[in-house]
Amino acid sequence: MEKIQGNVPSVLVHDKDSAKKRTKKKFNVEHLLLGSIIPAFLIIAWEIFSRLGVFPSYMLPSPSVVLGTIIGLGQDGTLAGHIGITTYRVFAGFILGTIAAVILGSFVGFYQKAERLLDPMIQAFRSIPSLAWVPLFILWMGIGETSKITMISVGVFFPVYLNIISGIIGVDRKLIEVGSINGLNAFQLVRRIILPASLPSFLTGLRSGLGLGWMFVVAAELMGASQGLGYLLVLGQNTLSPETILASIILFAAIGKLSDWLLKIIETRALHWQDRVAKL
Amino acid sequence: MSLELRNVGRVFNGIPAVTDVSFSAKPGEIIGLLGTSGCGKSTLLRAISGLDNEYDGEISINGKTSKMIHRETGFIFQEPRLFPWLTVLGNVTFGLTGEKQEKEQLGKQYLEKVGLSGNEKLYPKQLSGGMAQRVAIARALVTSPEILLLDEPFSALDAFTKMQLQDLLLSIWKAYQTTIVLVTHDIDEATYLCDRIIILRGQPGEITKEIKLEEKRPRARGSKQLAEIKTEILKSLDLNKAVDLTTV
Ligand SMILES: Nc1ncnc2c1ncn2[C@@H]1O[C@H](COP(=O)(O)OP(=O)(O)OP(=O)(O)O)[C@@H](O)[C@H]1O
Numbered sequence: 144m145e146k147i148q149g150n151v152p153s154v155l156v157h158d159k160d161s162a163k164k165r166t167k168k169k170f171n172v173e174h175l176l177l178g179s180i181i182p183a184f185l186i187i188a189w190e191i192f193s194r195l196g197v198f199p200s201y202m203l204p205s206p207s208v209v210l211g212t213i214i215g216l217g218q219d220g221t222l223a224g225h226i227g228i229t230t231y232r233v234f235a236g237f238i239l240g241t242i243a244a245v246i247l248g249s250f251v252g253f254y255q256k257a258e259r260l261l262d263p264m265i266q267a268f269r270s271i272p273s274l275a276w277v278p279l280f281i282l283w284m285g286i287g288e289t290s291k292i293t294m295i296s297v298g299v300f301f302p303v304y305l306n307i308i309s310g311i312i313g314v315d316r317k318l319i320e321v322g323s324i325n326g327l328n329a330f331q332l333v334r335r336i337i338l339p340a341s342l343p344s345f346l347t348g349l350r351s352g353l354g355l356g357w358m359f360v361v362a363a364e365l366m367g368a369s370q371g372l373g374y375l376l377v378l379g380q381n382t383l384s385p386e387t388i389l390a391s392i393i394l395f396a397a398i399g400k401l402s403d404w405l406l407k408i409i410e411t412r413a414l415h416w417q418d419r420v421a422k423l
Numbered sequence: 424m425s426l427e428l429r430n431v432g433r434v435f436n437g438i439p440a441v442t443d444v445s446f447s448a449k450p451g452e453i454i455g456l457l458g459t460s461g462c463g464k465s466t467l468l469r470a471i472s473g474l475d476n477e478y479d480g481e482i483s484i485n486g487k488t489s490k491m492i493h494r495e496t497g498f499i500f501q502e503p504r505l506f507p508w509l510t511v512l513g514n515v516t517f518g519l520t521g522e523k524q525e526k527e528q529l530g531k532q533y534l535e536k537v538g539l540s541g542n543e544k545l546y547p548k549q550l551s552g553g554m555a556q557r558v559a560i561a562r563a564l565v566t567s568p569e570i571l572l573l574d575e576p577f578s579a580l581d582a583f584t585k586m587q588l589q590d591l592l593l594s595i596w597k598a599y600q601t602t603i604v605l606v607t608h609d610i611d612e613a614t615y616l617c618d619r620i621i622i623l624r625g626q627p628g629e630i631t632k633e634i635k636l637e638e639k640r641p642r643a644r645g646s647k648q649l650a651e652i653k654t655e656i657l658k659s660l661d662l663n664k665a666v667d668l669t670t671v
């Protein structure tokens with residue numbers, strides 16, 4: 144079911160990885176234990192070496208210090224604000240990008256004229272690395288929320304758009320014929336056959352898009368922000384405190400994973416009818 | 424509903440698949456299309472249904488000539504073509520309109536007729552090939568179409584189920600006086616069900632023979648008359664010669 148992915152390789156790898164896990168649902172607990180042996184070992188080793196003074200603490204603070212930093216941020220009440228604003232930006236950008244992708248993608252997928260008219264242009268835009276837009280967006284919209292959210296939605300747009308189109312184009316002609324013989328009109332064909340049939344591809348697009356959203360929020364917040372996890376990165380750099388940077392990285396990883404996990408649950412629920420093993 | 428084909432042919436990318444097929448069916452008649460693989464039987468059915476409208480010649484239904492899809496036609500395809508996201512019951516009731524409860528009740532009735540009651544909630548991925556085909560058969564019959572086009576509907580089924588479903592088809596024909604065009608490879612099936620058997624041969628496919636069966640239904644399977652007709656069909660298909668032609 145992996146069709147067109149975003150143009151960023153990390154997203155592709157990520158998705159394949161989760162597809163692999165799907166087949167091993169039964170061994171989930173065993174899987175989890177097995178998968179955490181090496182990380183646990185590394186963290187313990189890191190802690191020990193830091194305490195022994197092998198890693199200088201101004202370069203690589205120990206895991207307990209990083210954890211302490213996160214707890215400290217939580218206690219002085221700023222953590223929730225940082226997480227909240229970053230999540231809000233990703234969420235808003237994700238929604239906007241998805242809406243744009245659904246509208247343009249369905250147009251281009253359904254109408255050949257729209258495809259000829261719009262698709263070459265969108266494909267040309269796609270070949271521009273999306274981060275290259277940043278200076279222009281800042282110039283146009285300042286460094287406020289608007290430019291950040293716009294940037295994130297640009298990142299989300301492409302994987303969702305491409306997957307919608309490939310989903311619509313890939314609908315089995317034989318199923319559409321069953322609809323036609325049952326007297327469905329164009330609108331009913333879309334609602335009853337094309338939409339459900341292209342749902343798997345759309346959801347793949349959403350997950351890729353969300354991954355890119357998290358990547359773009361880092362870039363957007365690095366450009367200038369007074370709050371957010373990306374701001375913590377800059378703050379850590381400027382105040383020479385690697386524990387703040389590491390705390391931010393860990394929070395990014397955790398929230399990113401959590402949001403992907405939520406989408407994955409939605410995906411599994413919505414696509415329970417799929418004959419997965421045969422498709423993998 | 425009556426059906427008439429006048430000089431129907433179909434060319435795919437410059438290569439003719441069938442040429443010059445003409446026949447007509449009175450309302451309530453059962454026509455069998457018999458022929459070797461690749462002689463254009465599915466192509467003809469698609470043309471009649473209106474799914475394909477790039478054929479030559481004319482096809483009229485109830486005297487009206489049109490290349491549009493006719494609302495009252497039902498089609499059982501060579502493959503089940505179930506919607507994977509719908510349950511068995513959802514698939515069967517797909518073509519029905521009206522209240523949900525009524526639709527489901529009717530759907531259940533037909534599932535029982537094809538021997539699948541109790542499987543309403545399964546998804547297509549959980550079905551065997553024969554079960555899937557029976558769901559597809561129920562889906563086409565449940566709308567009680569006036570013209571029924573069947574493309575080897577029973578070929579994926581075991582002999583016993585096959586006979587049951589042939590009788591189901593006949594009971595539906597009896598109740599609704601459905602005009603049926605049945606493509607089949609099974610000569611016994613054709614002689615058991617059809618009023619007329621049209622034999623196609625060659626590449627491009629052409630009508631080589633038309634056999635009329637006067638015997639009233641229900642017919643006795645394996646009766647002498649049917650056996651005689653079977654011999655006649657085998658002769659006109661001239662299978663030995665056909666094999667020679669393909670091996671040369
Ligand atoms: N969409 C298509 N494009 C090109 N050629 C086609 C197409 N559909 C059918 N044909 C050709 O038309 C011929 C008849 O095909 P058709 O499917 O009607 O055969 P058939 O009589 O139904 O065979 P079978 O008994 O194996 O189902 C074949 O030679 C096939 O290659």
Ligand SMILES: [Mg+2]
Pocket residue numbers: 464465466501574
């Ligand atoms: Mg065929």
